[in-house]
Amino acid sequence: MSQQKMPKQKSEERVKNFFEVALGFSKEQALAEAKRCLQCKKPLCVAGCPVQIDIPAFIKLISANKLDEAIKKIKEKNNLPAVCGRVCPQENQCEIACILSKKNQAINIGSLERFAADHESAIGQTITPTKSVKSDKVAVAGSGPAGLTAAADLAKMGYNVTMFESLHLPGGVLMYGIPEFRLPKKIVLQEVDYIKSLGVDLRPNVLIGKTYAIDELFQQGFKTIFIAVGAGLPQFMGIPGENANRVYSANEFLTRINLMKAYKFPEYATPVNIGEKIAVVGAGNVAFDCARVAMRLGKDVTLVYRRSEQEMPARAEEIENAREEGLKFKLLTQPVEIIVDEPRSSSKNNKILKEGRGENGFVKGMRCIQMQLGEPDASGRRRPVPIKNSEFILDVDTVIVAIGQNPNPLLYKSTPNLKVNEDGTIWVDENLMTSIPGVFAGGDIITGADTVISAMGAGKKAAVSIDNYLKKR
Amino acid sequence: MYSICSKKSLAPGINEIKINAPEIAQKAKTGQFVIVIVDEKGERIPLTLADWNPVKNTIKLIFQEVGHSTNTLAELKVGDSIQAVLGPLGKPTEIKNVGTIVCIGGGVGIAEVYPVSRAFKNEGNEVIGIIGARSKNLIFLEKEMKDTCDQFYVTTDDGTYGQKGLVTEVLNKLFQANKHIDLVYAIGPVPMMAAVSEATRPLKIKTVVNLNPIMVDATGMCGACRVTVGGKTYFGCVDGPEFDGHLVDFKELKSRLNLFKEQEECLNKRCPSKRAKNE
Ligand SMILES: Cc1cc2nc3c(=O)[nH]c(=O)nc-3n(C[C@H](O)[C@H](O)[C@H](O)COP(=O)(O)OP(=O)(O)OC[C@H]3O[C@@H](n4cnc5c(N)ncnc54)[C@H](O)[C@@H]3O)c2cc1C
Ligand SMILES: Cc1cc2nc3c(=O)[nH]c(=O)nc-3n(C[C@H](O)[C@H](O)[C@H](O)COP(=O)(O)OP(=O)(O)OC[C@H]3O[C@@H](n4cnc5c(N)ncnc54)[C@H](O)[C@@H]3O)c2cc1C
Ligand code: FES
Numbered sequence: 001m002s003q004q005k006m007p008k009q010k011s012e013e014r015v016k017n018f019f020e021v022a023l024g025f026s027k028e029q030a031l032a033e034a035k036r037c038l039q040c041k042k043p044l045c046v047a048g049c050p051v052q053i054d055i056p057a058f059i060k061l062i063s064a065n066k067l068d069e070a071i072k073k074i075k076e077k078n079n080l081p082a083v084c085g086r087v088c089p090q091e092n093q094c095e096i097a098c099i100l101s102k103k104n105q106a107i108n109i110g111s112l113e114r115f116a117a118d119h120e121s122a123i124g125q126t127i128t129p130t131k132s133v134k135s136d137k138v139a140v141a142g143s144g145p146a147g148l149t150a151a152a153d154l155a156k157m158g159y160n161v162t163m164f165e166s167l168h169l170p171g172g173v174l175m176y177g178i179p180e181f182r183l184p185k186k187i188v189l190q191e192v193d194y195i196k197s198l199g200v201d202l203r204p205n206v207l208i209g210k211t212y213a214i215d216e217l218f219q220q221g222f223k224t225i226f227i228a229v230g231a232g233l234p235q236f237m238g239i240p241g242e243n244a245n246r247v248y249s250a251n252e253f254l255t256r257i258n259l260m261k262a263y264k265f266p267e268y269a270t271p272v273n274i275g276e277k278i279a280v281v282g283a284g285n286v287a288f289d290c291a292r293v294a295m296r297l298g299k300d301v302t303l304v305y306r307r308s309e310q311e312m313p314a315r316a317e318e319i320e321n322a323r324e325e326g327l328k329f330k331l332l333t334q335p336v337e338i339i340v341d342e343p344r345s346s347s348k349n350n351k352i353l354k355e356g357r358g359e360n361g362f363v364k365g366m367r368c369i370q371m372q373l374g375e376p377d378a379s380g381r382r383r384p385v386p387i388k389n390s391e392f393i394l395d396v397d398t399v400i401v402a403i404g405q406n407p408n409p410l411l412y413k414s415t416p417n418l419k420v421n422e423d424g425t426i427w428v429d430e431n432l433m434t435s436i437p438g439v440f441a442g443g444d445i446i447t448g449a450d451t452v453i454s455a456m457g458a459g460k461k462a463a464v465s466i467d468n469y470l471k472k473r
Numbered sequence: 474m475y476s477i478c479s480k481k482s483l484a485p486g487i488n489e490i491k492i493n494a495p496e497i498a499q500k501a502k503t504g505q506f507v508i509v510i511v512d513e514k515g516e517r518i519p520l521t522l523a524d525w526n527p528v529k530n531t532i533k534l535i536f537q538e539v540g541h542s543t544n545t546l547a548e549l550k551v552g553d554s555i556q557a558v559l560g561p562l563g564k565p566t567e568i569k570n571v572g573t574i575v576c577i578g579g580g581v582g583i584a585e586v587y588p589v590s591r592a593f594k595n596e597g598n599e600v601i602g603i604i605g606a607r608s609k610n611l612i613f614l615e616k617e618m619k620d621t622c623d624q625f626y627v628t629t630d631d632g633t634y635g636q637k638g639l640v641t642e643v644l645n646k647l648f649q650a651n652k653h654i655d656l657v658y659a660i661g662p663v664p665m666m667a668a669v670s671e672a673t674r675p676l677k678i679k680t681v682v683n684l685n686p687i688m689v690d691a692t693g694m695c696g697a698c699r700v701t702v703g704g705k706t707y708f709g710c711v712d713g714p715e716f717d718g719h720l721v722d723f724k725e726l727k728s729r730l731n732l733f734k735e736q737e738e739c740l741n742k743r744c745p746s747k748r749a750k751n752e
Binding site: 166204205207211212236246249261265266269270272273410 | 725
């Protein structure tokens, strides 16, 4: 029997809507896929999973049609299965380790995980939550995957957990970054509800470092603090014209769309102003998310990347999806300047202003230079070098910069004795404890932009370290 | 959660509300602001902390009705709740004893310049207050300012009250009278802050302006609030909102404030044709 493939919305259809692209396995498919699992004695897949889900065990339960038990098995280790089943790069983790991957027939573990999780949301929660029994108060700053996971595990251990989130909605990147069509927000909120049902007190609209400083949390009686504030600081290219109107960071564009629901403007009050021809700079998952959102707003979208397709860091599946949806590629291309509408005479200005477009200060093109690949650089990828006299102007009226995120310095700037590494990540020891005793950190804030599952792995590890730390006191 | 505990109108289209927000009231400092989301489908808008009361756990906001969010906020009554309030945000004003300070507030900036003037005064400075508006009926907090400042001036564009003209005219008169000034603080419409900075530039008087770029998260995560200061890009929400007026690129700020003009107008009229286009 060969690998089951997840059905998808047709590309012509899906590019016109924000509904989920991947539709999930049918029960027949799931059972058939589960039956292919060889149930290895020494399963390699488990070692590939950053949170060590007992993969063969849950797959066996699915193949026996014991779906309630299958999801319980997953949730022993993974608090966010409906999320992970959708956005984890399984092809680099559990699935690549699967013995069948040698024949290109790896078990579709991610889709099975999603199937089990979706089964649970369809029938309602199967786990009776435990309520706090220990009196120790633990604070978690940030409600992305790292914070959610640590909070859930600590609550299961019986601690009294309060999770602070600066935005008005929980979930971190799951909520504000990853678009609806890859990860429906309803699912994120369902997972968060589960974590709240474990007894975690969620406090949105609290910016740690501003609303409360770290030492104030100790004064309020928290015994330990877990910092999981992510890598939210957008990088810009540092080229002329970058502050023009209609130049957005990926974070701004995605936050407007996903968190604030600008795609439903004016029902939702947050606007987004983009033109007709959009350039997205970068080629990671974030760039592809931006490009696919812009296509769903009916725009002509070009991805601009300075290396070649081979070096693109995004998941192969997302590149494929985007291509099917009509994304154009301008590879080996480096932006050097954003060309901006020059100020015009005020009378003309007024007219244009009334028409609501083309007022000066808006993008009217992007000057780029052609690149070629040279010697490999530190990352092992061939270094792009500019070709002399190859500059040209790309005809675009909107630029979305998706070239990476750094850790947000806000929290450590307001916490002077917190040790920070040169790259802006927070320094931690092998137990994820920071330079301040009792303060732990994990997720993107210690690694720089990484993955959902590695952030969750850090959350799990932090929960264990915090438990050990509190027991010793 | 965040309920409105008092509300009054200070001038046509300018309202003052007090909100229950204990943690912000405990922590607020002069010059900081909050993000307000009025209702479930609302936008995140920044509003300066006009005052706060750590005993009663309330914060005071003064806002001008200029568009959808501020209009919706103005419709709320005492007892109604606001979806979300986040703060205190931004760097506080550096309140030091520097000597003589001119504090200038224009338009709704009058609300914002009052706590700054008061803090400078309490620190032992000589404070000269100048507030300006289009017309007499848009002047508010006059008594509070008068009681706080050592010298106090009002200007109106149309001359219906105080001195006719712009706030910079009063400032220039102070210069002409050889009044020694150590610091100028200005908050209000962009052209006013730009004009004040131009007036003080030749005299090399340090000038602090409080900028109002468009914001989304206001936690340093999106860069919507980018401003150019001294040729470098800063995030207004976390690096500001106060900057050195002599270094600010006001033209860029003004242009960036116009980014959503079309959408704002559409929202105010709620026009259905635009709606289809945006979906
Ligand atoms: C657009 C996009 C697409 C992605 N796609 C994928 C994907 O398909 N698969 C994958 O595995 N990974 C993906 N990633 C990466 C992944 O989302 C992150 O690695 C992961 O979310 C990091 O988790 P975290 O908990 O460390 O931080 P975050 O998810 O960033 O959460 C941090 C939270 O802390 C809050 N916060 C920040 N500062 C404070 C403060 N001072 N006080 C209180 N709260 C604060 C933030 O608002 C946020 O909610 C993507 C990232 C982006 C941006
Ligand atoms: C740090 C800071 C402090 C402020 N303090 C006050 C205050 O105390 N009182 C007060 O009346 N106003 C204040 N403002 C301005 C206030 O935020 C805007 O008037 C408000 O956001 C307008 O929203 P609207 O939907 O009512 O109007 P809209 O019709 O949406 O916009 C009217 C104008 O307001 C500006 N604006 C729109 N959206 C935003 C946004 N999300 N962030 C910032 N500006 C925006 C734009 O220039 C726009 O042209 C402050 C702004 C900043 C940045
Ligand atoms: S408002 Fe988003 S970074 Fe300042």
